[in-house]
Amino acid sequence: MERHGGPLVVSGVCKSFGGLEVLHDVSLDCRPGEIVGLIGPNGAGKSTLINAITSLMPVSSGEVRLGGVRVSNTSPQFCAASGLGRTFQNIRLFTRLTVRQNVEVAFTSGQRDRPDLSRRVDVAALLDQFDLTRFADWKAGALPYGSQRRLEIVRALALAPDFLLLDEPAAGMNAGETTALIAAVRRASDDFRCGVIVIDHDLRFIMTLCSRIFVLDAGRIIASGTPDEVTRNPRVIEVYIGHSRKGKTASTEERKDEQHA
Amino acid sequence: MMIERRALVGAVVLGLCIAVAGLLVWGFAAPYHQRLFFTFLVNLIAVVGLQVFMGNSDITHFGHVGFMGISAYVTAILATPVAVKRSALATAPFGVNTFELSPLVAVLFAILITLAVAFLVGLMMVRQAGIAATIATVAFLVIVHVVVMNWVDLTRGPRAFYGIPPKATIGWAVATAFGAIVLARAFRDSRWGLQLRASSEDVAAASAVGVPIRKLRFAAWMLSAFIMAVAGALFTLFVGTISPKSFYFDLTFLTIAMLILGGMHSVTGAVVGCVIVTAGVETMRFLESGPVFAGAKLPEMFGLTGFFLGLVIVLSMAFRPSGLLGSDEIDDIWHRRRLRKAGVEVS
Numbered sequence: 001m002e003r004h005g006g007p008l009v010v011s012g013v014c015k016s017f018g019g020l021e022v023l024h025d026v027s028l029d030c031r032p033g034e035i036v037g038l039i040g041p042n043g044a045g046k047s048t049l050i051n052a053i054t055s056l057m058p059v060s061s062g063e064v065r066l067g068g069v070r071v072s073n074t075s076p077q078f079c080a081a082s083g084l085g086r087t088f089q090n091i092r093l094f095t096r097l098t099v100r101q102n103v104e105v106a107f108t109s110g111q112r113d114r115p116d117l118s119r120r121v122d123v124a125a126l127l128d129q130f131d132l133t134r135f136a137d138w139k140a141g142a143l144p145y146g147s148q149r150r151l152e153i154v155r156a157l158a159l160a161p162d163f164l165l166l167d168e169p170a171a172g173m174n175a176g177e178t179t180a181l182i183a184a185v186r187r188a189s190d191d192f193r194c195g196v197i198v199i200d201h202d203l204r205f206i207m208t209l210c211s212r213i214f215v216l217d218a219g220r221i222i223a224s225g226t227p228d229e230v231t232r233n234p235r236v237i238e239v240y241i242g243h244s245r246k247g248k249t250a251s252t253e254e255r256k257d258e259q260h261a
Numbered sequence: 262m263m264i265e266r267r268a269l270v271g272a273v274v275l276g277l278c279i280a281v282a283g284l285l286v287w288g289f290a291a292p293y294h295q296r297l298f299f300t301f302l303v304n305l306i307a308v309v310g311l312q313v314f315m316g317n318s319d320i321t322h323f324g325h326v327g328f329m330g331i332s333a334y335v336t337a338i339l340a341t342p343v344a345v346k347r348s349a350l351a352t353a354p355f356g357v358n359t360f361e362l363s364p365l366v367a368v369l370f371a372i373l374i375t376l377a378v379a380f381l382v383g384l385m386m387v388r389q390a391g392i393a394a395t396i397a398t399v400a401f402l403v404i405v406h407v408v409v410m411n412w413v414d415l416t417r418g419p420r421a422f423y424g425i426p427p428k429a430t431i432g433w434a435v436a437t438a439f440g441a442i443v444l445a446r447a448f449r450d451s452r453w454g455l456q457l458r459a460s461s462e463d464v465a466a467a468s469a470v471g472v473p474i475r476k477l478r479f480a481a482w483m484l485s486a487f488i489m490a491v492a493g494a495l496f497t498l499f500v501g502t503i504s505p506k507s508f509y510f511d512l513t514f515l516t517i518a519m520l521i522l523g524g525m526h527s528v529t530g531a532v533v534g535c536v537i538v539t540a541g542v543e544t545m546r547f548l549e550s551g552p553v554f555a556g557a558k559l560p561e562m563f564g565l566t567g568f569f570l571g572l573v574i575v576l577s578m579a580f581r582p583s584g585l586l587g588s589d590e591i592d593d594i595w596h597r598r599r600l601r602k603a604g605v606e607v608s
Contacts, residue, residue: 056465080471092466094459096526096588105459108452110471137600137607159470 005116006067006194007031008053008084008163013062013072015045015052015219022048024219025062030163030195035185037210037227038199041239044216046199047089050165053197054079054086066162067138080110085161087152089168089199095141099132099151102140114160117195121160130184131153146177150184157188164188166198170205178202182209207231265450271592272446275532279305283435292526294422295431302434303496305535308513308519309441310488312531314481315520317454319461320390323513324382325399326485327405329493330508331378332371334416335426337503340367345424352414355441364428372487379466379486387478390464402513409505421504429498437495441488443458445528448484448589453477458526515542518570522577524584529591534584538573545569 008030015023022045030036038046052059057073064072071079094102103123114121127133130150135143140151149169156164166185170178181232182205189196200206206213207227213232215236223233230236266324279302286298307329311319315322341349342411346358362370382401386394411418416422448454457477460467467474497503515538551561577584597607 008608054469056469076465076468077471077473080469086469087467092463094462094466096462097455097459101455104452105467105472106470107454109456109473134606137597137605155466155470206534 005032005213006069006162008067008197008204009065010049010053011062011065011110013049013064014060015048015057016060022219023059026216026219026221027062028214028221028224030197032162032195033189033193034212035189035196035198035210037206037213038197039201039206039213040216041204043218045219046216047167049216050086050197050199051126052083053165077110080159081112083112083159083162083194084165085156085159085163085194086165087149087156087167087169088090089171091152093140093143093148093155095139097140098136099138099140099143100127102151103127103155103158106155110159112160113191117160117191121158121192123158126154126157129187131180146173147258149173150181153185153188157192160192161194163195163197164192166196168200168201169198170200170202177213178205181205185209267592267596268446268450268590269443271590271595272443275529275591276442276444279438279442279532280435283300287297287431288513297539299429299431299499300435300496301535301539302431302438303492303499304516304519304539305532306434306492306495306514307489308523308531308535309438309528310447310485310492311516311520312528313445313448313488314485314524316525316527316531317457317461317481318478319458319526320398320478321395322398322485323395323517324401324405325485325489326508326513326516327402328375328379328489329496329512330405330409330505332368332375332490332493333497333503333508334422335371335374336364336367336497337422338415339370340364340426340428341422341424342426349417349422349424350414354414357415363575364384364426364498368491368498371494371549372490375486375490375493376483379483383479383482383486386482387475403511404416406505406509409508416505419505421502423502425497425501425503427499427501429495434495434499437491441491442528442532444484444488445531448481449528449590453480457481490545513515514567514570516574521584522573524586524588526583526588527586527590529589530586533586537585538570541573542566 010026010028013023013026014165019227026049038047051057052072053064055072055076055078058073065072066082066084069082071082071084094105100123103126107121107123127136130153132147132151132154134149143151153166153169170181173181186194197207198209210227213224213227213230214221215230217239222239223230223236286295290298307325311322311325338357341361343358343361346353350358386397389397410419456467456472460472460474460477464474519534519538520531523532523536524530545566548559549562549565551559600607
């Protein structure tokens, strides 16, 4: 049962809450090692999609397969064991545990055999790579905001995932932190040979980091392609960037609008 | 590896404090204080047992004393001499009044039966968390009480069950308390304990990193029941006479107050809370009887002990909801102090 190396494929996923359809026939894919962006206005269903992919909630129809194995409508634990690591939009750390313990929880419960990796996952090295070593003995709840976001990524990486799903990892970070984050995510993707799906409202961050982008609006994928293709797509300009001529300048305004999220 | 050794040192230090106190009491204390110290140790074991489930899973547990009761009654029924049982349990079922077991064997049976009950209840318990789970634990306590009260042929019902051989010694109690503390720390600081504590803070995040939450809750539940069973058996074999109300709301309330005051997320907290509340209750009991104090006769104030326990819970909830120790163990405090001395900034 060789799973490593297979893509993450979302096909025709629908999700309704009662009569409200939040995701409609969403299909996307991510290949191992590829960094894919998922953007869209607030309420487009981005986080719901991540939750559906990781079985935090069931899908109404459609399915998600990882290397051919269905992971939708299973359990979050099964998804972790199958190679999905994720972070949360509203940070969910184990605040009473130390930074190191936060990572150890993932390391001890979900870490899988990855014979394809040259070296084993190492908690200390991961903390170091994300600039968290000096905080290792802190209670996670006492960390500065940006470090909490990075710790969530480290915790997900401790699973040695095949795919990493990042829900607004750069939210609340300043320009310097965001630049460092781009480098760290790239390096993690290389080290773990894992695909990454990243949601963020910071378009500059997404455009720099991702080779492909999917645009979600009102529960539907309305465009996909390279950053250039997506920013030139008239539908994207209409629903997402709308009031701005260039995608680049939109980022700050968008984030201001959506701070309440 | 480092972390586990540190936890072990912390547990052993706590246990040694108890052992030294035990030696002093055994050597010098009057019989009344020996009895008091023994009761303290039983409560300590019970509070540590309660901490194993409540502290790691963050599910408030009011049924723990039920396990003590089951174990206490099984021990009593099996270990009491036939001569006593022939009259006290004249109509006993299963022929339990025709044989007697040595206390140690009786305790083993008591633990096994308690664990069997805990297993069945646990299967249902682990499916829920929060208030639903808590109410289920209360219901469990009530069920145990009602069964003991009404299965008169087997338990003598509301009347006292007497004639149990008082074989337990302070030495045994100290050793058991030591063992309970080490066991509780070993679980808390194992990978399972750590994962369970993580899941008690955030179910979604813990699930997403693969923590098998129900299995771990179940493990903590069973270990907790085991420690409660030992506490119940020990108590029975010390006092020699038990009744259903020994294992009902009074003891539940007392042990909960101890755990909440000390800090339910910490074994050290459980021990500290037990020490402080025991001292407080003893003081209240002294005042309650209307003693002569500094030449003045104080009025009798019955119920002061219960009032005090309520006050402890209310005040800790209001001013220190995570207890005196919070989620820190004794070695966490040392560790942080050492880091600070070495110039490392620690939150």
